[in-house]
Amino acid sequence: MAKGRVIFHVDMNSFYASVEMAYRPDLKGKPVAIAGDPEKRKGIVVTSNYEARSYGVKTTMPLWQAYDHCPQLIALKPNFPRYREASKQIFSVLESITPYVQPISIDEGYVDVTDYKGDLTPLELAKWIQETLLSELDLPCSIGVAPNKFLAKMASDMQKPLGITVLRKREIEQKLWPLPIEEMYGVGRKTADKLKQIDIKTIGDLATKNVLTIKNLLGVNGERLHMRANGHDNREVDPEAIHDFKSIGNSQTLPFDTTDMNDIQPMIKQLSRRVAERMHAKQVVAENVQLMIRYSDHKTITRSRQLRDFVEHETQLEQVALDLFHAHWNEDPIRLLGVTAQHLTHKEEAGKQLDLFSYEEEAKKEPLYQAIEQIEDKYGKETFVKLNSQPEPPVRTSFQKDFLSQRRQQ
Template identity: 35%
Template structure:
C-alpha cells in the first residue's frame, strides 16, 4: 500500500497568532522580532502584508524598517505560540497518532491507515478547514507518498492552500524548482551544487548518484534519493520524545562582531550558559559545535570532538574559540553566533584518568563552576562574571538562558 503523508505548515505562524490577538494590527504590516533599541533581534516571521514590502525572515530589524517604515514589530510571546501549536496538534491527532512535529509551526502526519478510507486530499481539506475555523489561522498542506515531497508541497503554494505531489506528477511540480526548495539543502550546499551546474531539483535528480557521492560523500546519496522521491523515512509517533542529544545557545549580537576579541566575549557568555545547563541537567559532552552567521546571512558550522567529556565552562569556551579561529576568515562581520555540546553522557559516568592532563586542576574548575552556579541561582545571572566580560558590557550584558529564542522552522 502506498503511504499517504501530509505536511501541515501554519502560515506566518507567530505573526498570524499575534494578529489574531491584536485586532488593531491585522490590516498592517506586522513582524515578530526582538529588541529594536538593542538591535538584539531579527525578523522571526512576518505576515502577508509585510511580505509585499519584501521584508525577509532572518534580516535585522533595522533593515526591515528601511524597507517598510510602517512595519509593526511585536516581541515574541512563546507561551501563546506553544498553546496554539498544541491546539493544532490535538486536531492532527484526531486523524492519526503518527504525528511528527517539525518546530512549533509544522508537522508531518501519516494518514495511510485512515479508518474511514478517505484519501489524502479529503483529509487535508478537512484539517485545513478545522484549523481555520477552530484556531483562526491558516495552514498550507502538502500531500504526498513521502515526507520530503509532502514538505515541498506545503511550501509550494501559500497561504491557505493544498498541493498534492504524487508519483504521477512530481516531475512536473518538483523538478523545475530550485535545489534550495528541497528540505535540508542550505546555502552552502546550494552554492556547491551551482558550481557544478546543478540548479534545479530535476538537475539534481538526473545527476548520477556516484557523481553526487564523489562531491558530497554519503550526503550525496541522500540528496539523490530526496530529489527522486525515494525517501522512505517514517513519521514518528506523537509523544515519542527523543533523549537529549545536545545542549546549545546562540544569539544575534547587539552589534556586528569585527574581531576575535568580540567573538571571545560572546562565546564565553554562551559557553557559560551551555555549561551551566549541562550541569543542571546532569550531563557532560564531548563534541563542541559552533555556528556562525555573517551580516550577509551566510552561515557555517564546525565541530570538534574533545579528548574527554566535560561540562566545564572554560574548556567549552576555549574549544569553541579555537574552532572559530581555525575556520573563520573574517571576510565579513558576524551577525549571530552559537555554540553547543553534543555526544552527551550522564555526569555520573566516571572519566578516564589521563597522565598528561591536570586532573586535580579540572576538579577544581568543576567545583568553581558549581559554586558560581549557586551564586547565580541565588543572586542572579550577573552576580559573578569573569573580568573579560566587563570590558564590553554591550556584548556581554545578556543572559542566554533567560533570552533563549525559539525560532519558527521557516527561519532556518
C-alpha cells in the first residue's frame, strides 16, 4: 500500500462525551450521555460513552428511556464552545503532519499522507496520531488506513474505540464483503431495504451483482455504490472542499408579466421540483435556499435563507421559496422567477441533523413519551417495540455545520 495512495480516516470516539470526560476525569468509567435538558429529564440522547452504551443507551433515545436502561446514567447538557475548541486542537494536530486534511464534520476527517516525508511508516504514523490525541487532549479516536477515502472510512468503523485498522484492496473480500449491507457507508435504511428486495444482504452481494441491475434500481448512486463495494473510489482528499459553495438552480420567464398568485405559485412549485430532481440526481442536500424575482422593469432582487437543517425535497424547497416570496415581493408585476439550492453537501457527508432546536422540539413531545410509558406500564414493554427497533443512525449536529462554515472563513 505504501507505493500507492495512503489515506487515513480519523474518527473521534464518542466525541462530545469524551470531551466532557477530558474536562472532568471523575466521569471516566461511569456511564455518561450528552442530552438536551437533563435537569428536567427531557430531550434526547445526542451521544453517550461506551459505558452507557453497554446498558443499552442509544443515540436519539428519549432521555427518560435512557434512565430506564441505566438509572445511574450521568446526563450532561451540550457545551458547544468546548467541543469547538477541542475540534480545532484535533485538526491542528492532523495539519501538523500534512496540509492534505479534509474535515467532514466536527469530529472526523480524512488525511492524505501519501507524500509524507517523515521517518514513520503509515501504520506508525497512525499510531502517533492516536497516541498524541490521547496523551495531549485526552481524546480517543479510531483510524482507518486504506488506499482511498471509502475504504478508510469503512476501516475506521471496524475497531472502536481506539482501533487502528488497515484495509487493503486485496483484503476487501475477506474483511469488507461479509459485512451486512446496512453497514456500508452511503447506504441508508431505505436504500438497504431496496437492495434486500433483490437479494442483496451483504456488501459482497452488492459487489458481485450485475452493475446494470443496481443502476436500474438506484440510478447513478447505484453504480457508485457498486464501485465502492469493489474497493474503487477516486475522490481526492481536498482541503478546499470546505470552501466549496456549489449551487443548483432553475429560473424561468413567465408567459406574461403578472401579479396573480395563481400563476406565480405554480411556477415556484415547478422550479422547486426541477431543482429537487437535479439534487436527487447528484445525491446532494442543501442548507440554503435562494429566490430570484425579476420585475417587468427588469429590476432583479435575490433573497436567501440559511436553514437549520439540510433540505432536499420539492415541498421543502417550495415552502422556503414561498416564504421568501411573500416576505420580499413588492407586488409589482413579475417577469421571471428563480429558485436555487445553495451550500450543497453530498448525502454521504450529511448525517441526521440534531441541534438545539431539535432539543426544544423533543421537549414538546415529552407528554407523548409519558403517555407511551403509561401504556407500556399497563400493556407491557413490547407494545411499542417497533419504535425502538430502528438501527442506531450516525448522528451529527447543525453545530457541526457551523464549525465547518467557520473553517471556510479561516
